[in-house]
Amino acid sequence: MPEISRSGIKRRSLLATTAATTAVAALAGPLSSTASAATFGYTDDGSNYVVDTGASLVFKVSKTNGDLTSLVYNGTEYQGYGGKNSHIESGLGTSTVGILQSGTTILITVVYGTLRHYYAARSGENRVYMWTQITDDSVASSRYILRVKAGLFLNDEPDSYTYAPTTVEASDVFAKADGQTRSKHYSRLRVKDYSAIGWTTGSVGLYMVRSNHEKAAGGPFYRSLLRHQSADGGGLYEILHYAQNQTEDRRYGLQGPYAIELTAGGAPGALPDTSWADSLPLSNYVGASGRGRVAGVGITGRDTAYTYTVGLANSAAQYWTTARASDGYFSLTGALPGTYTLTVYKEELAVLTQSVTVTAGGTTTLNTLAVPASNDPSNATAIWRINDWTGTPAGFKNADLMTYAHPSDVRAASWTGNVVIGSGTETSGFPCYLWKDVNSGITVYFKLTAAQLATAHTLRIGVTTAYANGRPQIVVNDTYTSAVPSPPTQPSTRSLTNGSYRGNNYTFTYSVPASAWQTDAGTYNTLKIYVASGSGTTSYLSAGTSIDAIDLLA
Template sequence: MNEQESTREPRLRRRALLAATAAIGAGAMIEGPLAGTASAAAFGYSDDGTNYVIDTGASLVFKVSHVNGDLTSLVYKGTEYQGFDGKNSHVESGLGASTVTISQSGTTILVKVVHGTLIHYYAARSGENNVYLWTNKADTSVSATRYIVRVKPGLFPNTDPDAWDSATDTVIEAADVFVKPDGTTRSKHYSGLRVMDYDYIGWSTGSVGLWMVRSNHEKASGGPFYRSLLRHRNDGGGGLYEILYYGENQTEAQRFGLQGPYVIAFTDGGAPASALYARNIDTSWADALGLTGWTGASGRGRVAGVGISGRDSAYPYTVGLANADAQFWGTADAGTGYFSIPKVLPGTYTLTVFKGELGVYTGSVTVTAGATTVLNTIAVVNDPATASAIWRIGDWNGTPAGFKNASLMTYAHPSDVRASAWTGDFTVGSSSAGSFPAYIWKDVNNGLAVYFKLTAAQAAAAHVLRIGISTNYINGRPQVTVNGWTSSVPSPPTEPSTRTLTVGSYRGNNVTFTYSVPASAWLTDTSQYNVLRIYVASGSSGTAYLSPGVSVDAIDLLA
């Protein structure tokens, strides 16, 4: 498409209206997800002197500032939804002075925002109540990569775990975690979802729905299990996010390039059309828009695996592809392990098979445009659960699932009234994994004890103790004692440097610590309990739930 900058004259508006009217008169179809029933004669754009005003020809009119590229208005069925505290919707916290142009190609209007090396796009399609967005970030000149839709207060209820009321709730951590009068906690971090768990996020009144439909995150960082804030709402307004790279809980370096489309979608209260979901969306209409960095379907390939052997049927398996430029993933069939990952950018990728969220196989695969790379059956050989153990607490799956408070911690603070006490010594043979705390902090429940007995033969030999963690906080890592024996302090693993355990995320870089416990450490009286104590070691300091801590995956003593 030869993009033409708007001359901001009324004749462009009239030309767009005439073109749309002629198309309808000729029997042209209004195509695309959620095509509206309203007359497309209104489809077009104008300039109010400060903003480009885009009428989708359905029930949505939105404005984009031609000074800085902010989304300054979202009017759906006559109601303004955009804005709170005088703030607009925009990339990051607003780009500032930018070069903004607008053009129309058939039934698509495209706004292009250029700010230094960053390019952002808005698109409208005739007859749809959607705004399509792309962001192309080329370097670190913009620190994070997110888009936030700021929504006026009072339009949707404040009843979710990521919603709070500043008039009644009290800040208990930083400026973003609140406790309500009933002792439950709320935060913008508490959406409780991994990237692969959701297609969209938003709100509904029953008669109006406002949604952010996420992109495929191919240029994001963190993989399919990444957790980040998705939305927030309080008495002052709300926000919907598409976050591709954020400073919190980040496990990878950021990736650069064009990401999208992600979609702001309005509905009559229901979920957005499934045709908008990243795994379903047909973006062939965008091929002719001239988006910088765009790769259409013909320039992509597919990876397909015949199967995965050595799986544990109790767990889902995910196959991830990652390199410095992109990431993709797919779910393996529960019965055969077959997987297919479509729409992959060409390149060579590290392929990881995840049991739950724990990597149990790593290989390499090369993807070619227009072709399918077929892989023979992959044999899982690195599952720690296959090792013979004298005893094991929890399951090796890369998460604290099954431990005390684990399920609550993706949408609540550890101090939440709904959390059970973080204490909980464990006796092998009589205690359940659900009685052992999911998290251990230096200043909260340090020195948790595991009691166990050994046979004479077992006590006569050295054994390897393993403790797996899914993440830590401020360099926390487990140091152990067994009866009178003390382990050395392990080196700190590479984990996110920000808050983790208190902001709804146990996701980090899974690490297994091993301790060679000598035979001399065991009690010789087989009727007595040996006592393992787990401490959190760190050179960093903090208090309570912001003291050094770890999230536990599994603990076992090998035979």
């Protein structure tokens, strides 16, 4: 195996070291000559390791606690606000910090208890690569925050509250004078929707390029805070575990690489090839040769009007990819060995699951996957249907706005208002969210033929998440009242008010007897949908739920 420095310390011996402090002490020695100005290398200023990438970027890492204390690009300092540095979590205490240079790579290792954080630089690149290893719950959340000086990237986006001084909810949702709401939670984006998040002036761009979220939680559709702007400055995040509206247990291990990237103004794509990291002493690192691939010939039974996502997940890792629109072909590469649940999603609704095993260095080829018709609720014959079944509230009133605004936002249409089947506005007129204290009891008007009036029917209401155990209870024609259904498992934190409708998809079914219907086919029947729960507080923090679709089956 190749040597990593002129000291004669080889990678094998470094990896074999079990004591964290011993390993980092080995890294901290005189492993290479330091660089002269404007060339790739590092120096030690007494308090920090100073890394010059040999391009336009110079950054500093504290030798005391592993904070990123400086980020200078083309002579301008970008790091820091409010006297705070950039760091993993909320900042670490006294840590063991070491550095090594091996050819065109510099690696800084920070050890704090069971946590390890790594910074890496490559010659000629304006990036700071990072990995974070978390092995237990001694760390509350998994995040890196890059703190950016105020005034460098002013904006007025949904996740900026520089100009929104009035608090709407908790201490993290604000309102501008014109009634528009702002919060760091309002990113609009699901994890699968972006590869980098940041700002640009047109001539300078500063971005956090995300990892593949292999060790994160929440899946491809998870929404989390990504950045913020305030009067103090800005923050860019890589969040690998966040308890807010979380549907999965935490995963542990080495997470990354992710990177801070400076550009000439354009947005970067995903990280370039990082196989150079295979030779670095990163704890629990698995290179390409230790990973495998899953490839699917295609997927039948799809509704081609929608996007299909294929995901792999187990307790150790998660991956996803978009199936090809023409035939459903997919390929998931770079997966850790193990047995996974493979899930096919129609938009965000799971329509097929099966087990699949990944082997190191191998490809698991799957024959065409067939989605059974019964697995997609849209295939059931309905007398009427409000919205299609996609696992999302997309299409309902205010649905798009709610990914980047509070329900009280001035741009939101009225949360009340009844709908009439056959009007052509059933979906656009029905609110995406229902709350006990806001619009419980919303009414759907519909007619049935004489033959339909003579029989019982099943009513289905699909939900995507709930707050404070909110769930729908129905009343038909004021003569039939359903039992209060048991609440399904949902996240216990805020969701509907902080930009996320994503929880656990669930379908409530109600058997409505023939005796509940009107006797005259020319008379409208009424369906009233109430939100049942004794939890929650008031208004938009009362018990609530997000709607996927509603239908009455034939």
